[in-house]
Amino acid sequence: MKQRLLILGSLREFVQLIQLAKSRGIYTIVCDGYPDSEGKKYADKAYDIDVGDTDRIVSICQLERVDGIITSFSDYLFECMVKIANKAGLKCYFSPEKLDYYRNKDIMKQMFRQLSIPTAKYVRLSSDFSDSLLDDMEFPVVVKPIDKYGSRGILVLYSVEEIRKYYDFICATSEIKEILVEEYNEGYEFNMMSWVLDGEIHVISIADREKTPVCTNDIPISTRNVYPSRLIHNVYDEAKDILQKVANYTGQTSGVLSMQFFWSPGEPVSVCEVAGRFFGYEHELVDYCCGLKVENLLLDYLYDDTSLRNTLKKHTPFFEKNSAVLYFHGKNGLMVDNQEAASQLSNMKGVKDAWLFYKPGERIIPHGVNPYAVRYYISDGTRKEIDRMTRYIYKHISITTKDGEEILYENQIPKYPEL
Structure with missing residues (x-):
């Protein structure tokens, strides 16, 4: 009998997973809330359902006689998969009752402390927090919501006053109206x-x-x-x-x-x-x-x-070849117009893949469906060659508005110690 796999997620990063599954003769069913996503063009069957709707997706698993569920690349998708698999009786490498170790930042930090694992000093605050709770903290600090993911609501702040000022913004989309403050590393x-x-x-x-x-x-x-x-x-x-x-x-x-x-x-x-x-x-x-x-x-x-x-x-993680992914972020709200320079760099020798996430006339929306403005994969070189290619791309890339305003933030390569 043909294996029937439910893949939770269908954006571009899932295409290869779908294709590999199909090449093995597996019937692929993809499910998420993106009706026009690229992965749904490749799957045998697709459902447009919010991945957080556990009961409905469990019903689909039963209807489609699914014998496996898998996902990756997102903390939220991982959480949903664990809950769905548990309720549908499908194989899964983690259990719902332990999700907080990986999904709740405060409980994760408590785990590190119990295991004597070094981590940034932190404190959990509610909206009526006392200044004295931050007496032992060194500024700047990273302030984040307890239960969100994908860098949402995370700020670097430099004073107690700033924490109070941005408190509501940080936990605006959180179910837990508390924040985590940790020293910046x-x-x-x-x-x-x-x-x-x-x-x-x-x-x-x-x-x-x-x-x-x-x-x-x-x-x-x-x-x-x-x-x-x-x-x-x-x-x-x-x-x-x-x-x-x-x-x-x-x-x-x-x-x-x-x-x-x-x-x-x-x-x-x-x-x-x-x-x-x-x-x-x-x-x-x-x-x-x-x-x-x-x-x-x-x-x-x-x-x-x-x-x-x-x-x-x-397998060994000490690879002989080097490769890198370059991410370029766009400034919030600016409208894309001229992408010629970014497009030309896609044809540069050593660029394995490139993706322009926006079309002319679209506005940059951070934390939306498109996580970046442009992305390049470069490979097949030494670390020195990868750095040389990176500097070239950093120097020549550009995406502008109709008025010629630069949309992209300027990337930098950090200095590494001579060891």
Whole structure:
């Protein structure tokens, strides 16, 4: 009997997952609230339903005789998948009662504290907080809602007065009307993806996550992720041990476990967050570097345990090839007109893929369906060559309004220590 898979999510990053599933002879059903998304053009069947409507999607699983459910690339999609799988009786590597460890920032921080995992000093505040609760905090601080994702509502603030001023804005879309305040970490930042097999951490990748400051109170924007990290040998053992502690604590014995963390020379690794999904818009770089497609790990988890084990046994995160994804963010509300320079760069040697997210006449909407204005994947070079290509693109890229105003923020490459 043909396997029938429900894929939660259908935006562009899901296309390869859908295609790989179909190439295995799996009947693919995609589901989310985006009726015109690209993934729905490739799936065998599609439903336009809010992914948070658990009962309705469970009914679809029963109607379609689904034997597997999978998603990735989004914390919210991961949460919804866990709840749907539990109610529909489908295989899933995490359980609803433990979701707060990965989805509630305060409970996550408490877990780090219990495990003696270094993390930024923080405090949880309600709207009537006392100034004295911040006496031990060093400014600037990062202030964020307790239960949101995708950098929504996150600000860098420089005083108690600013926290009061922006309090309602930060938790405007939250169900929990409290905020988390943590000290700002200026160290190097990393994205780490792993797979848990039989309770043991297998590191898939560690990447440099580069950011660029843009406005006084906005958090620095993510501008480039480079695989593998040039500092991987400095952080690998410590970061892996931390993820192993987390998996042991939460009881996760299989599936995806990712982490964002900081490190500075002479300092321990400091964890920002952990998540039960792969990172979207950059997981392709693992494939460029070593040929491993994380989508195959997700499918093998459901349908081919032997292949999953063989892949993890052979894999190493110390890639010989280098690749990077470059993100360009647009300024809120500006209308796109001239994208010629950005389009021409798509044809540059070494650019593996490029995507212009907006069409002329469309306005930039941060945190909307389009997370960036432009994105480039570059590969097949040494780290030195990847940096050279990056600088060239940073120098020559442009998207302007009809009046010639530059829409894109200017990206920067940070300086790395000579180790």
